[in-house]
Amino acid sequence: MPHVLEPVTIPTPTTGKKTRSQDDRAPAFFVICWNDPVNLMVYVTHVFMKVFGWNRQKAEKHMLEVHEKGRSVLVREGAERAEFYVHQLQGYKLQATMEPAE
């Protein structure tokens, strides 16, 4: 008769759950780039690729959205990260802001 193993209770990984819960409660922000007539389209695409590490296709999609719709939501992040991205984009003189997501 094969040996029957006692059931083992695997501890619940509480750490990850707690972190996720905390993130859910933290205020979220949209990082938005607004259209203007002065920033060149190739320049805006270049900046998105540099700041976010996006490929050209994704960067161009957002650049065209800015151009055609007046703005593009680039990312949704917590306050600190959103602020970091706004600083980066404004350093390149793009009109970028962080807006509360809720």
Next chain:
Amino acid sequence: MKLLKQNEAGWKYELNQNEGILLRMLVAEFPLTAATAVKIARTGADAKSAERERLLNESLAQHRLEVKKQAGKLLAANLKAGEAGWRLSLSAKEREVLLQLLNDIRVESWHALGEPEDLDTLPPHPSETDLRHHNLMQLAGYFEYTIVEG
């Protein structure tokens, strides 16, 4: 201005005599004006927005000083006279610094012109200052385009 070579070490551009002189002139013009204050939010604000905005504008002012310092050094070291013009070598970091400087001149010139929608048309009776800002804006755009697109 045209791209000669791009590899892991960076970018090499060739500039004619006039372009080399104009690029030096542009870098020397920076910063063109005091930076226009920027907003950190447009559609909504939370309790920390004012402080974030103050920090953003402080950080950008500091950033401009750093760009000015680095750009002066990089042109002195990397823009060399050649047989028919100039050669400009840029590492990835230097290329970003130069692009940021050029676009700062372009955007601040645009602000100084009253933020027109049509960038190609001058006002009916442009002042000397308008003409200067218009020319700087167009020139900075020319170099930006060439640096990004080769």
